[in-house]
Amino acid sequence: MQWLPVSKARIADSVGRLVEIRGWVRTRRDSKGGFSFLEINDGSCLGNLQVIVPSSLPNYNSDVLKLNVGASVTVRGELKASPGKGQATELAAADLVVLGLADPGGYPLQKKGASLEFLRSIAHLRPRTNTFGAVSRVRNQVCSSIHSFFQERGFLYVNTPIITASDCEGAGQMFRVTTLDAQNPPRNPDGSVDHDKDFFGKPTHLTVSGQLEGEALACALGRIYTFGPTFRAENSNTTRHLSEFWMVEPEVAFFQLEDNMDLAEAFLRRIASDALNHCAEDIQFFAERIDPNIRSTLLSLAEEPFERLSYTEAVARLANSGEVFEHPVKWGMDLQSEHERWITEKLFRRPAIVHDYPREIKAFYMRLSDDGKTVRAMDVLAPRVGEIIGGSQREERLEILESRMRECGLDPDAYSWYLDLRRFGTVPHAGFGLGLERAVQMITGMTNIRDVIPFPRAPRLADF
C-alpha cells in the first residue's frame, strides 16, 4: 500500500488505488447514516482529501469520534470517485490510526477564520492554515523559478559571506557580530574598544548585500547570482521591510544598464508565469480571499512589457500630472512612495523601470554617465509593493570610482580589494538585487511582508 500525498490522491486518475494518507484533520462531519466525513490536509496542496470513515471500524467510537481540527492521522483505504460536489475523489477508510489528538480547548486554530494579526502570534501553527500553506507553496515556486531562470541562462550560483568586514557599504544599519563581552569589552589605552581582541580581529557585521563579493566573482566567472539571507538593522516598521530577508543578486560581466533591465524584466516575467502555471490552485485562493485582481496582475506581469522611463522623464510626468503630492516634485530629489505609487498604480497600472538617477541620491559604485549628473541606476517599481528590484551598471573606471567614494565620504583604502577589480582587467558589468519576500508579496497579493516569511524578524520581533 503506497503512501500518497493528498495532491495526488485528489486527482481522478487515482481512483481505484489502495493508498495510505498521512496528514492533519481539518474538519469532521458525522453522519448518522453510519459513517463520518473527515477532511485531511498534508500540505501538498490547498485542497483537502475527503475521507469516508465507516462506523464499522473497530476504533470508530474510541478514536474517530474524538478527532478534532488539528489531529494527526494515517488512513488506509481505497480511493473512489466521489458522488458529492467539490472533489473528484474520496478515500474509503479501511483503517485509521490516530497519531496525535489536538485538544480543541487549547488548540488555537479552529474552523472559523482567524485574522492575519492573530496568526502572526502563533507563527509555529499558522503553516497549517490555508493562507499560509498557499503562501509557502508559492514562495517555494518562486525560489525554484529563480534557480531555473538563472541556471538555464548559464549563471553560476555562488555563495557570498554572511559575516562581512566591509562595514560601510552604505546600504543601511548593520548588525554587529562579535564574541566580545558586551558588559566588559577589552579596551585600548585610550578607552576605545579593542577590536583586535575580537574573534576576527576587527569589527564584523551581518551582510547587507553580497554585491561587492558578487562583483569579484562575476569579474572572473562571467555571470553569477547569489541567493541568501540579508540583514538590515534599520528601525523600520512597515508592511514591506524585514530585518532578515532573502535576496537574489545576479551580477554579469560585460553587461550594460540596458542588458540589466532586460534581464530584470525577463526574470520577473518568468516568476509570474511560473506561479500562474504551477500554482494555479493557490493563485485562485489568493484571488478569492486576498486580492481579487491578482490573476490579471500576474497575467499582465507575465505578458506585457514593463514601462521604462528615465528619472528625468519621471519627474516631468509627475510635475505635469496635475496631482497634488505631499512632497513637491523637483529634479534631484529622491522619488517618494507617493510618486512611485502614482507611476505604477495610476500612470501605467503595471511595473515600471525608472533609470538614470541623479548621482547625489545613489550609491558610490553606480556608473557615472557622460552628462556628469546621473548614474546608471535602475529601480523596478511594482504596484502596491513599491521598489522590488534595485540595480545598476557598476563604475568600472578606477579614478572615477575613487573620486565617487570620496564624494560619498568613504575611504578608498578601505576598499582596496574592491578597487583591485578595476586595477586589473576591469570590465563593464552590471547587476541588481531582488527582495524575495517582496516578490512573493507581488505574486500572492499579501499586503504585509511578515505574512510571506515563516518566522519574520523585525524590530522587537524575534519570537519562535
Place this chain on the structure above:
RNA sequence: UCCCCGAUAGCUCAACGGUAGAGCAGCCGGCUGUUAACCGGCUUGUUGUAGGUUCGAAUCCUACUCGGGGAGCCA
C-alpha cells in the same frame, strides 16, 4: 523614529456613562452523502495594565504595554 487608529469569551466581533452580548469553537441532544453541514439546548469574561473623573466606567481622561495602518530608510 514620527503620525493616526485599535485592544471586550479560545477565535471573529457587538454593546448611548446605567445588570457584558452574538456567531463560530466546545459539551449534550436531533437530523443528514455531508462540503466553514444544518436544527435545538448548555457553558464560556479580572473588558490589555496602572491610575484618575463619576452615585455609577468596556464606554470619559492620563500614562504604559502590545498590535495595526501610514511616513522615512530600502529589497
